[in-house]
Amino acid sequence: MTAALTLEHLTKRFGGLVAVQDVTVEIAAGGITGLIGPNGAGKTTLFRVITGGVRPSAGRALYYGREITGWSAHAVCRLGACVTHQIVRPFADLTVLENVLVGAAFGGSHRLGGLTARAEAEAVLEFTGLARRRDVLASTLTLAERKRLEIARALATRPRVLLLDEVLAGLTPAETDQAVALVRAIRDRGITIVMIEHVMRAVMDLSDRVLVLNYGRLIADGLPAEVTRNPQVIEAYLGRDFGVM
Amino acid sequence: MRAARPAALAAPVIGILLALVPVIAPRNVSLLNLGFFTFLYVARGVAWNILGGFAGYISFGYAAFFGLGAYTTALLWLRGWAPVATYPLAGLVAAAFSLVVGAPTLRLVGPYFSIATIGVGEAMRILALNLDRVTGGASGLNLPTTVPSKGWFYTAALVCAAVSFAIAAGVRRSRFGLGLQALRMDQEAAESLGVRTALFKNLAHILSAFLVGACGGLEATYLQYLHPDSVFGFTESISLVLITLIGGLGTLWGPVLGAAVFYAVQDYLLASYPTLHLLVYGVLLILILLFEPKGLAGLAARLWRRMQVSR
Numbered sequence: 001m002t003a004a005l006t007l008e009h010l011t012k013r014f015g016g017l018v019a020v021q022d023v024t025v026e027i028a029a030g031g032i033t034g035l036i037g038p039n040g041a042g043k044t045t046l047f048r049v050i051t052g053g054v055r056p057s058a059g060r061a062l063y064y065g066r067e068i069t070g071w072s073a074h075a076v077c078r079l080g081a082c083v084t085h086q087i088v089r090p091f092a093d094l095t096v097l098e099n100v101l102v103g104a105a106f107g108g109s110h111r112l113g114g115l116t117a118r119a120e121a122e123a124v125l126e127f128t129g130l131a132r133r134r135d136v137l138a139s140t141l142t143l144a145e146r147k148r149l150e151i152a153r154a155l156a157t158r159p160r161v162l163l164l165d166e167v168l169a170g171l172t173p174a175e176t177d178q179a180v181a182l183v184r185a186i187r188d189r190g191i192t193i194v195m196i197e198h199v200m201r202a203v204m205d206l207s208d209r210v211l212v213l214n215y216g217r218l219i220a221d222g223l224p225a226e227v228t229r230n231p232q233v234i235e236a237y238l239g240r241d242f243g244v245m
Numbered sequence: 246m247r248a249a250r251p252a253a254l255a256a257p258v259i260g261i262l263l264a265l266v267p268v269i270a271p272r273n274v275s276l277l278n279l280g281f282f283t284f285l286y287v288a289r290g291v292a293w294n295i296l297g298g299f300a301g302y303i304s305f306g307y308a309a310f311f312g313l314g315a316y317t318t319a320l321l322w323l324r325g326w327a328p329v330a331t332y333p334l335a336g337l338v339a340a341a342f343s344l345v346v347g348a349p350t351l352r353l354v355g356p357y358f359s360i361a362t363i364g365v366g367e368a369m370r371i372l373a374l375n376l377d378r379v380t381g382g383a384s385g386l387n388l389p390t391t392v393p394s395k396g397w398f399y400t401a402a403l404v405c406a407a408v409s410f411a412i413a414a415g416v417r418r419s420r421f422g423l424g425l426q427a428l429r430m431d432q433e434a435a436e437s438l439g440v441r442t443a444l445f446k447n448l449a450h451i452l453s454a455f456l457v458g459a460c461g462g463l464e465a466t467y468l469q470y471l472h473p474d475s476v477f478g479f480t481e482s483i484s485l486v487l488i489t490l491i492g493g494l495g496t497l498w499g500p501v502l503g504a505a506v507f508y509a510v511q512d513y514l515l516a517s518y519p520t521l522h523l524l525v526y527g528v529l530l531i532l533i534l535l536f537e538p539k540g541l542a543g544l545a546a547r548l549w550r551r552m553q554v555s556r
Contacts, residue, residue: 073436
């Protein structure tokens with residue numbers, strides 16, 4: 001079976017800085033892959049290189065065997081790979097429903113008619129638990145709701161691969177639990193998830209596989225338990241205390 | 246997207262009432278002239294708002310489209326075309342030019358875009374001044390003197406305004422309009438949700454340039470004399486920005502209200518105090534930016550809500 005995402009020697013340089021360096025990895029369809037690493041390791045840049053926000057300096061990215069290197073962001077989204085933003089970017093003057101409607105009306109490989117798009121948006125709101133808030137302006141939402149809205153909008157584009165960038169950051173423990181449950185529910189729908197996350201408990205809990213990035217390089221790749229024992233990872237990111245835990 | 250029933254009915258009713266004016270008062274030339282210029286400003290303000298208000302790209306260069314439309318009509322008219330037949334062409338010439346200008350400038354964001362459009366507008370004025378063989382240059386261009394009645398002009402301008410308004414209303418409630426709003430608020434987020442932002446911005450630009458170009462054609466027929474400094478003038482560009490900001494940026498009714506106030510003030514003050522209208526616009530602009538960013542339309546909506554509550 002072809003992998004959902006294939007990255008071959010993917011590299012991104014910003015002037016003299018190498019943000020992503022020679023990353024080669026295959027991500028199989030289904031399941032959750034965690035992407036961790038210290039701040040500035042190039043995690044978000046890697047997401048943006050895959051989904052068309054920035055053009056890679058070298059290497060290739062493939063989506064189900066189809067080359068998407070250098071595609072524009074809207075094209076990658078329509079093909080079926082959608083990314084959420086670390087710093088939430090709701091359309092502030094639109095209602096929650098309209099925000100999700102943007103994803104439903106524009107994302108996806110086949111275009112939905114007005115009414116179908118609306119029904120899709122409503123279904124997504126129901127699924128993500130935002131239905132109650134559908135008619136309020138996005139600018140009035142709490143942070144947890146905004147993070148949820150990011151996910152909802154992305155889901156409305158009907159992706160096969162969903163790239164989640166720190167959707168748990170800044171949430172209270174209770175909110176985190178709810179968000180973790182939502183991520184699981186999305187996975188259970190058969191959507192392949194890659195998630196950047198710093199909340200270790202959640203990443204280790206959710207992920208079937210963990211990738212570790214440091215200074216733009218992939219330094220570890222394996223089951224959560226293996227990765228936490230990897231001395232390089234402990235040195236670069238987790239710290240000694242985590243290893244003892 | 247949010248449907249407002251009374252407002253949807255208001256537009257056709259107002260349109261029909263206004264259309265009766267030339268029937269009732271066919272000889273009231275000053276009233277018909279007032280209507281002609283106001284409606285043309287409405288048409289252009291509403292059109293400008295499709296790019297400036299819905300998509301958030303504030304252009305100071307629409308005189309280029311207006312002037313191109315005016316000269317297209319003028320030159321064809323001098324070659325024996327009926328003026329009415331040239332208006333769609335005037336629009337098309339402006340639309341084609343907007344594509345040439347928009348492809349590079351719409352990549353710029355915020356004030357950078359606005360500044361680039363000032364350059365484009367001025368460049369067109371200078372060009373028109375110097376291409377004397379085509380445009381008559383600084384001595385201007387005299388057009389045929391056989392023109393329709395004032396009542397005809399009044400109705401034609403009203404039709405322009407109605408078409409512009411209907412198109413803007415259609416855009417606003419369409420998928421295209423949703424995409425424009427999304428890209429105004431956050432271009433990157435819109436793009437990552439599948440909105441083809443570059444295409445949409447250019448489409449909005451072309452659509453509004455077409456309408457403004459056609460208006461230029463109609464105004465050329467009325468004026469019977471064209472000069473680059475008037476139709477390509479910076480005043481023309483800035484008028485559309487002022488009309489929309491005073492009326493309410495991004496609202497459907499804003500440019501309509503804005504144009505009425507704008508032209509009424511100008512018409513009333515210009516004769517006795519030639520520059521006082523500029524002071525009035527300045528004060529209005531400051532008040533609006535400080536107290537009601539949605540302009541007169543926002544103010545009207547606020548008063549309407551207050552009346553509903555107190556009832």
